[in-house]
Amino acid sequence: MVDNNRPLAPEIGIPQSFEEYRVAQRGRQLEDLKRLLSFASVSADPGQAEEIAACAAWVRDHLERIGLEGVRSFETAGNPIVYGEWLGAGAEAPTVLVYGHYDVQPAGSPSLWTAPPFAPEIRDEAIYARGASDMKGPLFATLCALEALIATGDGLPCNVKFVIEGEEELRADELDRFVAENPTLLAADVMVNADGSFIAPGVPSTAVGLRGMVALELTVRTGEVDLHSGMFGGVAPNALIVMAQLLAGLRSPEGRILVDGFYDEVVGASAAELAEWAELPIDAEAVREQAGTIDLLDGTGSSVLERQWVEPTLDVVGMWGGFQDEGLKTVIPSTAHAKISCRLVPDQEMEPMIERLTTHLREHTPAGAELRIDRTLLGTPPATMSPDHPAVAAAREALAEGFGTEAFVTRLGVSVPVSEIVSRLLGMPTVMLGYSSPTDLLHAPDEHLPLRSFDGGVRTFASFLLRFAAA
């Protein structure tokens, strides 16, 4: 556990020359960011292939503009992966691999946006566009930091490699394949990922643990065809009721998961982590308000942060069957569908958890029903890095220096596939060093990044490189 009370090391902080360059170039850099945000690089939309290609080309050119070397665009079966490096610190110096993605979520209905989603504009001290916060803005902040460090020529003590993909929002397999095929190119001491969020607005944080995920699709069948409820009501099984009873039995009303052994391997948080989290300006009511829910679950009696970060979950993400239109059709449905997903935490492994789920579901399927379980949905193991890794201390100090406020080491409840990929294929830990806030409307209309988050991000990334190299 990092000592949060250790004073920042001012002697290795951001040099004056960096700040002068940053302030002088800020206007031009924000214009460049607007250009990057103007590409409708929506990876989920096949109609935007040209925008994707143009965006990848612009990123490649920009890496060259700021002085990176070996800049290349790797063609894949999907969207290009852009690579560039600065190895001027020499073979003895540490190397940092920076991950980013240039693709964005679909914009949804433009009418829900104040300004068009791909016509970036700055208003109210924030830059508005699809991708501003997730993650073209934070990615561009790291590039601005590197530009300044290279341009001022007196302070880049470590090597840096950038790998910037175009299919993060798709969760395609291309990045996995690329990493597997290029271990030497990507070799580094640590990966930094700016694709993450502060724990709360104004509260910088770096996460040392990510939850994993498994998912199943369920189909219940009770007979050959839907039946007339007048003729067969009272004797025919109802696939929707069977499904409802199967799903209902997975969780207690309070939210505790009732699958045998579901919590067996759960490690939880260390006493030091719990002590640090207790300092965070977050309580149950703040979480409920952020979620916009009527109430919160309390299935395990733990704190909200433990339930969000270090405890496994089970949710029904979709269920459907029978008559769903206006009015009424007097039918007894013979088929029902559902999708369920579980977030996993250390030390839960995917296959045994899927086994427990399927065993529970099969044991609770009544005699009059057949249950089909489809395991082909995506999954990701949980990922952690040691809180004692020097990159974690460097990240915390860099956030504190970059944003001028106390920073925290936390976990995250989400799954980040790239963390798992580089851990599995390259044995490399990941530092989550994002500059977004939960209030940035990621994946929603009017997505934006406050300019103070952008400025803090540029400073933080520079500070991280300096501090990590000095560690």
Next chain:
Amino acid sequence: MVDNNRPLAPEIGIPQSFEEYRVAQRGRQLEDLKRLLSFASVSADPGQAEEIAACAAWVRDHLERIGLEGVRSFETAGNPIVYGEWLGAGAEAPTVLVYGHYDVQPAGSPSLWTAPPFAPEIRDEAIYARGASDMKGPLFATLCALEALIATGDGLPCNVKFVIEGEEELRADELDRFVAENPTLLAADVMVNADGSFIAPGVPSTAVGLRGMVALELTVRTGEVDLHSGMFGGVAPNALIVMAQLLAGLRSPEGRILVDGFYDEVVGASAAELAEWAELPIDAEAVREQAGTIDLLDGTGSSVLERQWVEPTLDVVGMWGGFQDEGLKTVIPSTAHAKISCRLVPDQEMEPMIERLTTHLREHTPAGAELRIDRTLLGTPPATMSPDHPAVAAAREALAEGFGTEAFVTRLGVSVPVSEIVSRLLGMPTVMLGYSSPTDLLHAPDEHLPLRSFDGGVRTFASFLLRFAAA
């Protein structure tokens, strides 16, 4: 209770002249039926308004052709209602009101049909078309019987009125309004409805009880928006799980309904009825096979016929919410939907049953969820007629004579709104005197009516009029 062993009264049976006329005209009548079946009178399809109008006009003209008087087509806010009468038996003779409908269910995909649904053809001793069994074929059989009785001029001892609507498959309100506005026109001693099915193929039956129905639409809301399961999994309630738990708690796994007081008013069948039903060639395995289900429910421990006919039911007819497309979206849904319907039996009343359901559902809604209950779906009270009514004995004897085999007095599990309408508005009992079989593929592709059902229907309806007038 009618004595099933009472011998048929041959002296009031079908006269020889009727049979000679029927056999001689059968070929032409089947061609007429083909013409009636060729109209695509799909009431649910606004694009078929011309076919509806043409079909109504053809029915009106046919009533005139066979010698009915006062033939009229009543315009309504929906489809026309056709009326015709034969009052030649005089004011002292009994009057029978015959109900029918000329509209049909949608045909579904024509590719699932062996021949086009509105190009009727006779093959394998059956007539195939949408509406052949439900109910243009059975309706036309009653018209053929009347044609022969009028034409042979020696045997129509009662008055007959026909009311033939065009919105039965829609369950619109027009018939209700028409009956309310025309009590004198429609006055009769009993209504006969040929829109029903034998209890099993080759086993003629008339039903003295129909189940009613109530239905509710449920919406569960746990928060403002769907949430990211990584960020909020473990703390945010899941509307789909709340809905599953609500629905799961409505029935035991065996099918017993768990709503307080749900069975309080249930009368069940009389000992005489149970004794008669025991003679029916129907057992649980036959019902299971007919339903095409893996197994049958056994929630109350009663016989399958009691569960189908004289016990109330609760089914989920549709449920939906969350992500239902290919793949996975890692979402915690904030909204869930379901529709439930209940079949009611004597002496259950609609409003108190709805009250019990809503009370149960509200009591089981957890603190973190809001439940909205929509009661605007259609409902029908249960309907019964006394098994001692002379029309019941006449119907049983007519079926036995018409089909040359033993006939039974049963109940039906379905709801027939017209029975409830004429009972409520005119105080008139209904005799269910249908000629369809459960194997006729009603509402499905390749709907058909065996010619022996058509022939038996013509004979049965004539026999019924003769026997009811003599009773």
